[in-house]
Amino acid sequence: MALVTGSPSLLNKQTLMKYLSLPQPDNVVQCMYIWIDGTGESIRAKTRTVNFVPKHPDELPIWNYDGSSTYQAEGSNSDIYLHPVALYKDPFRGGNNKLVLCETYKYNHKPTESNKRRSCVEAMEKAADEYPWFGIEQEYTLLDQDKHPFGWPKNGFPGPQGPYYCGVGSNKVYGRDVVEAHYRACMYAGINIGGSNAEVMPAQWEYQVGPCEGVTIGDDLWMSRFILHRVAEDFGVVVSFDPKPIPGDWNGAGAHTNFSTKAMRNEDGLAAIEQAIEKLAKKHEFHIRAYDPNEGKDNARRLTGLHETSSIHDFSAGVANRGASIRIPRQVAEERKGYLEDRRPSSNCDPYSVAEVIVRTVCLDE
Ligand code: ADP
Ligand code: MN
Numbered sequence: 001m002a003l004v005t006g007s008p009s010l011l012n013k014q015t016l017m018k019y020l021s022l023p024q025p026d027n028v029v030q031c032m033y034i035w036i037d038g039t040g041e042s043i044r045a046k047t048r049t050v051n052f053v054p055k056h057p058d059e060l061p062i063w064n065y066d067g068s069s070t071y072q073a074e075g076s077n078s079d080i081y082l083h084p085v086a087l088y089k090d091p092f093r094g095g096n097n098k099l100v101l102c103e104t105y106k107y108n109h110k111p112t113e114s115n116k117r118r119s120c121v122e123a124m125e126k127a128a129d130e131y132p133w134f135g136i137e138q139e140y141t142l143l144d145q146d147k148h149p150f151g152w153p154k155n156g157f158p159g160p161q162g163p164y165y166c167g168v169g170s171n172k173v174y175g176r177d178v179v180e181a182h183y184r185a186c187m188y189a190g191i192n193i194g195g196s197n198a199e200v201m202p203a204q205w206e207y208q209v210g211p212c213e214g215v216t217i218g219d220d221l222w223m224s225r226f227i228l229h230r231v232a233e234d235f236g237v238v239v240s241f242d243p244k245p246i247p248g249d250w251n252g253a254g255a256h257t258n259f260s261t262k263a264m265r266n267e268d269g270l271a272a273i274e275q276a277i278e279k280l281a282k283k284h285e286f287h288i289r290a291y292d293p294n295e296g297k298d299n300a301r302r303l304t305g306l307h308e309t310s311s312i313h314d315f316s317a318g319v320a321n322r323g324a325s326i327r328i329p330r331q332v333a334e335e336r337k338g339y340l341e342d343r344r345p346s347s348n349c350d351p352y353s354v355a356e357v358i359v360r361t362v363c364l365d366e
């Protein structure tokens with residue numbers, strides 16, 4: 001395929017380096033404010049300079065943006081406030097520069113509809129004495145600029161699934177450079193990234209974030225998604241978090257959410273895990289509505305009962321069962337303590353919503 005002349009992400013990186021390597025004064029710091037837009041799924045960002053090195057998000061000014069351009073406000077009353085809530089080192093600009101995760105608030109200082117963090121924090125504060133931990137397995141698909149899966153033949157399909165999962169070799173995995181760059185960038189930023197692997201569908205990948213306590217799982221996962229989009233931009237490829245990017249006999253993408261409380265991690269914690277599963281069983285539909293940004297509609301394409309999923313209509317649980325809603329890992333069953341895996345959340349879920357409903361159901365009995 002011929003390169004599209006002027007394709008914006010393919011500008012010359014060597015030329016860019018000439019400018020990025022110019023010395024930058026220590027106390028003149030670029031802060032990229034990052035937030036979730038009105039889709040509940042896409043991320044926006046803009047930068048400002050501050051004249052100190054921030055150590056804590058509270059030190060940074062509240063800012064604002066044009067919510068009428070992010071599906072969050074009318075043009076006549078468009079300012080949305082940005083409240084810094086988490087700081088990360090900026091792996092793109094380096095030095096003292098920061099990535100700043102923000103919550104969004106409306107003109108009346110109420111959270112925007114897509115600000116799911118505020119109520120998540122409230123739930124986590126109420127459940128703090130149970131020390132809730134989360135680990136999320138984020139699956140995603142790399143696409144070409146034309147939305148075709150990256151590395152797939154342009155007029156057809158690769159061979160059927162089988163050789164690709166955890167594969168190696170240029171005929172098995174597509175886009176590893178993006179994966180490796182993203183992993184290091186997350187570590188540099190200060191994200192608790194735990195691992196990565198190639199997935200069952202070619203051009204599909206996974207990384208894990210966690211275990212993180214409380215709301216940090218949402219902060220780290222959202223920032224890891226921003227970094228992934230940004231790294232892919234440098235390589236001229238596109239990241240999709242769609243839960244079923246290719247219809248048919250191809251695996252979808254999820255965000256398996258591994259969860260434990262202190263009681264589950266202690267000796268004979270299996271009893272607490274089983275009690276949690278009983279509570280989850282009673283609230284299946286409530287959870288499904290919280291497990292993608294479109295109240296279950298996105299996940300309906302993925303949770304078919306095929307391709308290592310459970311049907312969206314049924315709740316099930318089992319040891320080592322990858323066709324169940326909830327899986328107890330084999331090792332957890334053997335050690336009689338550890339965590340459970342909720343396999344239902346969609347790859348495009350809001351981790352604040354997922355973590356919140358799990359804690360409200362399991363810890364707060366709501
Ligand atoms: P899978 O076998 O389902 O592919 P992974 O190894 O991809 O599992 O992911 C396991 C996840 O479980 C990781 O994100 C890890 O941080 C998380 N995890 C491990 N122990 C706990 C725990 N006690 N509580 C919550 N999450 C945990
Ligand atoms: Mn302007």
Ligand code: MN
Nearest residue numbers: 137206208256
């Ligand atoms: Mn996994």
Ligand code: MN
Nearest residue numbers: 137139199206
């Ligand atoms: Mn996976």
Ligand code: MN
Nearest residue numbers: 137256341343
């Ligand atoms: Mn899993």
